[in-house]
Amino acid sequence: xWGLPRGxxxxxxxSPSSTAEEVTAGIDGSGLVAIxxxxxxxxxxxxxxxLALRGVHVVMGVRNLSTASQVREKxxxxxxxxxxxxxxxxxxxxxxxxxxxxxFDVLDLPLNILVNNAGIAFxxxxxxxxxxxxxxxxxxxxxxxxxDLLLEKINVTAKESGIEGRVxxxxxxxxxxxxxxGIRFDKINDESGYNSILAxxxxxxxxxxxxxxxxxxxxxQDAKVVVNSLHPGAVVTNIARYWGxxxxxxxxxxxxxxxxxxxxxxxVCYLALHPQVAGVTGSYxxxxxxxxxxxxxxxxxLAKRLWDFSMSLLR
Numbered sequence: 001x002w003g004l005p006r007g008x009x010x011x012x013x014x015s016p017s018s019t020a021e022e023v024t025a026g027i028d029g030s031g032l033v034a035i036x037x038x039x040x041x042x043x044x045x046x047x048x049x050x051l052a053l054r055g056v057h058v059v060m061g062v063r064n065l066s067t068a069s070q071v072r073e074k075x076x077x078x079x080x081x082x083x084x085x086x087x088x089x090x091x092x093x094x095x096x097x098x099x100x101x102x103x104f105d106v107l108d109l110p111l112n113i114l115v116n117n118a119g120i121a122f123x124x125x126x127x128x129x130x131x132x133x134x135x136x137x138x139x140x141x142x143x144x145x146x147x148d149l150l151l152e153k154i155n156v157t158a159k160e161s162g163i164e165g166r167v168x169x170x171x172x173x174x175x176x177x178x179x180x181x182g183i184r185f186d187k188i189n190d191e192s193g194y195n196s197i198l199a200x201x202x203x204x205x206x207x208x209x210x211x212x213x214x215x216x217x218x219x220x221q222d223a224k225v226v227v228n229s230l231h232p233g234a235v236v237t238n239i240a241r242y243w244g245x246x247x248x249x250x251x252x253x254x255x256x257x258x259x260x261x262x263x264x265x266x267x268v269c270y271l272a273l274h275p276q277v278a279g280v281t282g283s284y285x286x287x288x289x290x291x292x293x294x295x296x297x298x299x300x301x302l303a304k305r306l307w308d309f310s311m312s313l314l315r
Contacts, residue, residue: 012274019263020265022266024273033059035111037116043117053079058084059084061089063089085107092130113166114147116170120134155223167211170232174201178296179198183202211228231284232268267285
């Protein structure tokens, strides 16, 4: 990983080259329960491994149960004490999200941490089974519903345990490259004018706006739950698999200039576990440090409109 600067001083003490293991060193997560979406590969799988290493009971939300079982076996091989459950979850399907929550309830577990990580990128135009543009459905709406359905559980767990609940939303600096209007409320499912890069950016902007608005709601309720979003950095994963040749080029050459999943999962695990984040909510993090967002990502009216729009799609 030659391209990442090392030893850069920062408020958190961590840098782009810090790994998830490094940023959680010495932290005991025993007794905590976390759900991680998109947990069968990439950043999600590494997040599960490191959380389990720190003693957290992890529930993997995945589309591919077979791949997830292999990931679980590998983690348990490295961390024999790991407690890991696997539940099926397709974020593009609202019925799948509801089934996942029902199945999680059957486990009768508390919930301290929710990591909304799963995502797709640069997909040709397609509607989900619910008739929603696929990026928006998978990256935003599915996570919006999942969070809404689990929020009471997180709130109750925080109150009963006295331990702050945390919602971690994996966004991206691609939020800067959305459509001109930010969110195409009136054309969300319109193929005309569709651009896969801008559609991805729109969904990541929605992630940040969701994080900001949810944080405001929880503050008003005086809930002991914090919500933050993050950019994991440019990471070598399979998220660009729809780009064919370019994806192959990134996979082969990216390791020399991009982050590996060990670094990509660092900010995720930092927000999930680190005591420095206690009480911090509604912020956006890059390399384990807060950064300022572009104005459209801090637009409170846009965030409220997105919240209402998302609720209307789920009715």
